[in-house]
Amino acid sequence: MSEGFRVAYFPGCTxxxxxxxxxxxxxxxxxxxxxxxxxxxxWNCCGTVYSxxxxxxxxxxxxxxNLIRAEEEGFSEIMTxxxxxxxxxxxTNNLFTSxxxxxxxxxxxxxxxxxxxxxxxxYHFLEFLREKIRPEQVKNLxxxxxxxxxxxxxxxxxxxxxxxxxxxxxxxxxILTPILSALGAKVIDFPLNNECCxxxxxxxxxxxxxxxxxxxxxxxxxxxxxxIAVSCPLCHYNLSALQGxxxxxxxxxxxxxxxxxxxxxxxxxxxxxRTGVRVIPQDVAAAEARLRPSPNDPGREAVK
Amino acid sequence: xxxxxxxxxxxxxxxxxxxxLSRQKLFACYQCGKCSSGCPMAESxxxxxxxxxxxxxxxxEPALMSxxxxxxxSSCFACAVRCPKGIDIARIMEAVRTLQMMDGxxxxxxxxxxxxxxxxxxxxxxxxxxxxx
Ligand code: SF4
Ligand code: SF4
Numbered sequence: 128m129s130e131g132f133r134v135a136y137f138p139g140c141t142x143x144x145x146x147x148x149x150x151x152x153x154x155x156x157x158x159x160x161x162x163x164x165x166x167x168x169x170w171n172c173c174g175t176v177y178s179x180x181x182x183x184x185x186x187x188x189x190x191x192x193n194l195i196r197a198e199e200e201g202f203s204e205i206m207t208x209x210x211x212x213x214x215x216x217x218x219t220n221n222l223f224t225s226x227x228x229x230x231x232x233x234x235x236x237x238x239x240x241x242x243x244x245x246x247x248x249x250y251h252f253l254e255f256l257r258e259k260i261r262p263e264q265v266k267n268l269x270x271x272x273x274x275x276x277x278x279x280x281x282x283x284x285x286x287x288x289x290x291x292x293x294x295x296x297x298x299x300x301x302i303l304t305p306i307l308s309a310l311g312a313k314v315i316d317f318p319l320n321n322e323c324c325x326x327x328x329x330x331x332x333x334x335x336x337x338x339x340x341x342x343x344x345x346x347x348x349x350x351x352x353x354x355i356a357v358s359c360p361l362c363h364y365n366l367s368a369l370q371g372x373x374x375x376x377x378x379x380x381x382x383x384x385x386x387x388x389x390x391x392x393x394x395x396x397x398x399x400x401r402t403g404v405r406v407i408p409q410d411v412a413a414a415e416a417r418l419r420p421s422p423n424d425p426g427r428e429a430v431k
Numbered sequence: 432x433x434x435x436x437x438x439x440x441x442x443x444x445x446x447x448x449x450x451x452l453s454r455q456k457l458f459a460c461y462q463c464g465k466c467s468s469g470c471p472m473a474e475s476x477x478x479x480x481x482x483x484x485x486x487x488x489x490x491x492e493p494a495l496m497s498x499x500x501x502x503x504x505s506s507c508f509a510c511a512v513r514c515p516k517g518i519d520i521a522r523i524m525e526a527v528r529t530l531q532m533m534d535g536x537x538x539x540x541x542x543x544x545x546x547x548x549x550x551x552x553x554x555x556x557x558x559x560x561x562x563x564x
Contacts, residue, residue: 140553140556141552144552145552146551172552174556174560176557176561177506178560179453179522180526209553211553284505284507284508284509287512288509289508289511289512290511298512322507322509323471323505323507325472325505327554327557328472329554330550332475332502332503335472335474338474338475339471361553361557364550
C-alpha cells in the first residue's frame with residue numbers, strides 16, 4: 128500500500144453520475160484524514176460484472192485497459208470506492224497472478240509490447256482505512272457524533288465473494304464496525320448483511336429484486352436499524368430507489384435511509400459533500416432528515 | 432434403466448462442454464443442496480442450482496437448454512463460497528447461459544429501464560454484459 132498516504136484512485140462510471148455523493152463524501156473524508164487521492168488521468172468503465180466464462184477473453188479487456196493505464200502512469204496500486212469496480216478489477220488482475228496464467232494470452236491478444244506486467248494491486252477504500260487509519264483518528268474528527276443512531280452496515284456480495292477477493296470474512300463481515308463505532312453510532316449486525324440484493328437483475332427481473340430488497344430492509348429494521356450503510360451504487364439503487372415498490376406490497380415497512388458509508392462519515396465529521404445529484408424517494412429523504420446528526424446539516428433534496 | 436455418470440463417457444458431450452466453459456468439476460458434486468439453500472434467487476428459479484448441476488451430470492441437454500433459472504442467477508457467489516466440494520456453481524450457471532446464448536436463446540425482453548429511465552449505469556452495463564452477447 129502507498130507510503131505517505133497517497134493513493135491512485137479509479138472512480139468508475141457510476142461515481143461520476145448517480146453516485147456522485149459517494150465520491151464527494153469519500154474525497155472529503157480522505158482529505159480530512161490527510162490522505163491524498165490522485166485520480167487516474169485516463170480510465171474507462173471497469174466492464175462491470177466479471178465474466179465467468181473460462182474461454183472468452185473479450186469481457187476482460189475493459190478492466191485490463193485500466194490496469195495498463197495505471198501502470199503507464201507509474202502506479203503500482205489502485206484504490207476504488209465502488210464495490211463492483213473493486214471486484215471486477217481485482218478478479219481480472221487475479222487472472223494474471225493465479226496459476227493458470229492468462230497474461231500472455233491477453234498481451235498477445237492486445238498486441239502489447241512489453242505488455243501488462245500483472246503487478247498492479249487493487250484495494251478498496253475500506254481496506255485502506257483499516258490498514259492505514261486508526262479509529263481514534265476518525266473519532267478525533269467527529270463534530271456531530273451519531274449518538275444513538277443505529278447504523279446497519281450492508282456488505283452485499285462484491286466485497287466478500289469470491290473468497291480470493293474478500294476484504295473480510297465472507298460469512299461474518301465486520302470491517303465497518305470500528306469506523307461506525309468511532310462516529311458514535313450503534314452498529315447493528317443483521318443476518319442478511321452479506322446476502323445479494325439481486326444486483327443487475329434489477330434491469331430485467333425487478334419483481335425478484337423487490338423481494339430481495341424487502342427481506343434485507345426488513346431484516347435490518349427488525350434488528351433496530353435506523354439506517355443502512357452501503358458501499359455499492361447498485362445496492363444503493365436497489366435498496367433505496369425501489370423502496371416505493373416494496374412498500375406497495377409491504378405497507379408495514381418503514382422508510383429506511385440508505386447512505387454510502389462515506390456519507391455517514393462525512394456527516395459526523397461535519398463535512399459538506401452534497402452534489403444534489405442523488406434521486407431518492409421522498410419518504411426515504413424524510414426519514415433521513417429525521418436522523419440528521421446536527422442542525423447544521425442541511426440534508427439532501429428529495430427530487431423524486 | 433442404467434444411467435452412466437462421468438465425463439469420459441462418449442455420450443456426455445454436453446457435460447464436457449459445461450466443464451470446459453466453467454473449468455469446474457461437475458462430477459465432484461454429491462447433491463447436498465447447500466448451494467440451493469443459500470441462493471438468494473432460488474425462489475424465482477425453475478431449476479434449483481443443485482438441480483442444474485445434476486441435470487448437467489446426467490447430460491440432460493434439453494432440460495438445461497430450456498431452463499430459465501440461469502437467467503435469474505445474480506452471480507453472487509454465495510453458492511461458490513459455501514460448496515463443501517469446492518465447486519464454483521456461479522461459473523456453471525454462466526456456462527449454461529453462454530450455451531443458451533450461443534444457441535440463440537438469449538433473453539430478448541427489454542430491460543425495465545426503458546420504462547422508467549432511472550437505472551444507474553452500473554445496472555445497465557451489467558445487464559447488457561450478462562444478457563447479451
Ligand atoms: S453445494 Fe456443491 S456439492 Fe452441494 S449440491 Fe451444491 S454443487 Fe453439489
Ligand atoms: S451465484 Fe447464482 S446460483 Fe449461486 S447463490 Fe448466487 S444467485 Fe444462486
